[in-house]
Amino acid sequence: AQKVTQAQTEISVVEKEDVTLDCVYETRDTTYYLFWYKQPPSGELVFLIRRNSFDEQNEISGRYSWNFQKSTSSFNFTITASQVVDSAVYFCALSEARAGANNLFFGTGTRLTVIP
């Protein structure tokens, strides 16, 4: 069965601090996809990144970076020099690669508050 665990329910940081959001997943499949979504107070789901299970290279996009470690089944997300606009709920999600539809399994989310 698939499972995504985001152990950090809420995190508060002061602006310009770095912050890492943890994500641990479980799946029996060898081929799968991992995602991060941002949900700002307005409620929409904003796609941040997709990573397939065969690509363990870390990725950096501006102030965002992701650390995929297959050995520990983790896909952590770091925001460098946090800003107030980063305040949101962040969801990690897993999709197994199967024929047909591939639904997403979401973690419970981490609420990040960046204090000015």
Next chain:
Amino acid sequence: EPEVTQTPSHQVTQMGQEVILRCVPISNHLYFYWYRQILGQKVEFLVSFYNNEISEKSEIFDDQFSVERPDGSNFTLKIRSTKLEDSAMYFCASSPNYGYTFGSGTRLTVV
């Protein structure tokens, strides 16, 4: 950039009434999904739709729910007899294969 469009953005309905939530997926996408998020909780999978039929559904998606693609562009979620616990944000998503584009959601309030 192509978008998934959901209407209405907010809906208030009385318990026991039927509601239809509408979605226009991205035109060349093949897979369509509905997800639900009860306030303050995680996003949960309801149903996936491919090749004009349901391909997978969760245990949440019971007989009160149905989905339809009536005209080749719209993708609808019908809740037959709403209950208070159906109050949630409902997200539609579409996908060409493994990428997902979510709509901005419909907030359903059952009173």
